[in-house]
Amino acid sequence: MAAPDRTEHPLFGPLVLVGGLVFGFGLAYSHMARPEVVLDFLQFEDFGLPFVMFGAAIVTGIAFFLVPRIRDRAPMTGDAYERRLKPFDRNVLIGGSIFGVGWGLSGICPGAAYASIGIGNVTILWALVGMFAGAYLQGVWRSRSQDTDATAASAD
Template sequence: MSRTPKRGGLLFNLLIVAGGLLFGFGLGFSHMAQPEVVLHFLQFEDFGLLFVMGGAAVVTGTTFAVATRWSRRAPLTGKAYARRLKSLDRNVLVGGAVFGVGWGLSGICPGAAYASLGIGNFPILFAIGGMFAGAYAQGLWRKYGTGQPTASTGTD
């Protein structure tokens, strides 16, 4: 009998919710859910975001380094660890540029936008609505404009 929670099972979903709560609490606690803080970082006035992102990168990197040596399979899904390589192409560059402009204009990235709701920043709903509309428009463009499938593939 496998001790790995089934994807979509209760334990799996509870662990995902716990991870999201921890992430959101961390964003709120570090004040990174406030667009003003992000905008001050982008204007080179406050470098706190750099330390928060650096700390997160160190924790994540260490966790993945240890996890891949400890086990060959992901604990939640049971799938084998594998590198997912994406070539640096036009779509990556354009998508990154559009994301960066949106981040700069709104002062918030998608994860922090949801955490921002938790600290009472309800006008951020306009930015969240824009993210959904942009993702939907990109899906339509990809489906009808280029003839490519919209679902993620192993090469995405």
């Protein structure tokens, strides 16, 4: 499937960078880029993480509610606002469970892992290597299973 042909606003890249900087700074400032803080939350010893997540959910919820009422298209890409619903199926349940186990073992989620490097936690690189390897292996597995499904469908 080819990517849609569109022209992005010239400020798209810089604004994404600024958003990433704000996100990373916020994670570091709230100490969520430190695996031990996340592990303390998972052990019910520190409840700062839900407050950080709640703050992010409020901002996102307001944006998702208001922006489509103010504008009919995204200002940077020109794409129409639309809901993309993903069904809650077996893949979501299994993938989410695997993600949760990895998060619990490493004490870090992908976004916070990059911010963790920014605060000097270079040992988190092992977790990042594991994330990339896991994503790569899942991609190989998915492409092989799709090839198998296509072969079976053409044999029918």
